Amino acid sequence: MIDDLVRAVEATLFAAEAPMTPEEISRHLNGAAVKDALAELAAHYQGRGVELVERGGRWHFQTAADLAHLLRREKEDLRRLTRAATEVLAIVAYHEPVSRAEIEAIRGVQTAKGTLDVLMEAGWVRVAGRREVPGRPTIYGTTPEFLAHFGLESRRDLPGIDELRAAGLLDPVDDAYASLTAEGPADSAANGARPEKDGESA
Template sequence: MNAPDDITRAVEAVLFAATEPMTLEAIRTHLNGAEVRAALAALQADYAGRGIELVKRGERWHFQTAADMAHLLRREHEEARKLSRAGIETLAIIAYHEPATRAEIEAIRGVGISKGTLDVLMEAGWIRPAGRREVPGRPLLYATTPAFLAHFGLASRRDLPGIDDLRAAGLLDPVDLAFARTDWDADAADDGDAEVETFDETH
C-alpha cells in the first residue's frame, strides 16, 4: 500500500484533533484552502473495517468507533437517555418536516407540546433553533442537528426510514401516518415556498 501524501496526513491530523464533526470548508481552512475531497475518500477507504472509521454525517466529517466495537467503550454504569412519547413524536415530526414551528408540530400531533419537551431535545443536542418563519408573530423554527444524525447512525435525513419500513417494523399506528413522510423533494419544495430568517450556526 502506498504511503499517504502530505495532504492526506494533514486531513487525518485535523480530524483526529477536532472536538466535533467538521465541514469540508472547515477542514480546508486549516489547510490554507487545499482541495481535500480525494484525501477524505482515501482516508475513508483506509479506515474501513478497522476499529475506528471515518464517517460523513450530513455535511460534516469525523472519526468514530466502529459500530461493532462501541460496546467495548461503554461505561459500566451508563446513564440511559429516556424520551417520553411526546418527545419521540416531536423529534420524529421535526426530522421529517424540518424546519418546523411549535404550532406546526402541534398541528401534526393534534395536541399541544410543553416547552419542556423541546428543551429536553435541545439539551440532548438533537434539535436546534433554525431561524424564524416570516409570518405574523415570526415563530421560531426547529431543525435536527449533526448530533442527531450521528446518534442514530444516519448519513443524512434521506436515510430516515420510509412509511413502508416503519409499517413493516410495526412502528406505525394509523395516527402516525399523519407525520411519516418520505418524499424529500416535496419537503424541499415546500420549505422553499416560505420565507425564513435563518440563524448563523457559527454564533
C-alpha cells in the same frame, strides 16, 4: 504511500472535539484542498475497527458499527427522552422546518416548552428561522449532530413508515400516529390541541 496532506487531515480529525466540515478542516490547514485527502482516508479506514465517515456534511472517526457493542458503556444515560420528546423529535426530523403550532397540530396535544428545550440542549434540534406568515412563528429543524448520533448521512436515510412497521416498531396507536404524520403538518393548530397529560412533558 500516504502523503503529508492526508496525514495532516487525519491528525486534524483525530484531535477534533466535534465532527468537522471540509471547509473547517481546510481553514485549519491553511486553505489546503482536502476533498481528495478525505476520500483517500475514508477508503483507507473502510472495514477497519475505526472508520472515517461523513454525516450531514461533517467528517469524524467512529467505531465500526459491528464492534460498537464492545465499547458500550454500562453506565445508564442520566437523561432519557420522554415519549413527548421522542414524538417531537420525530416530527421535526420528518417535517422540518416546522413550527411549534404545527408540531402540536400533528401530535394533537400542546407541547411543553421544556420538550423543545431538552432537544436543543441535546444538540439535536435547532432554531431554523421564522415562518414568513403573520406572527412570524419560530421554526425548528434538526442538526448535523442529530444525523451523526443516529448514523444518518442525510434526512433521506430516515426510515419510512413501511420499514418501521416491518421492523415491529409500530404498535396500533403508533401506527395510526405515524400515518397521520406522513400526511404532513396541519395548516394550523386551529382544530385545537389538547393539553399534554402528566408524564408526557419533558
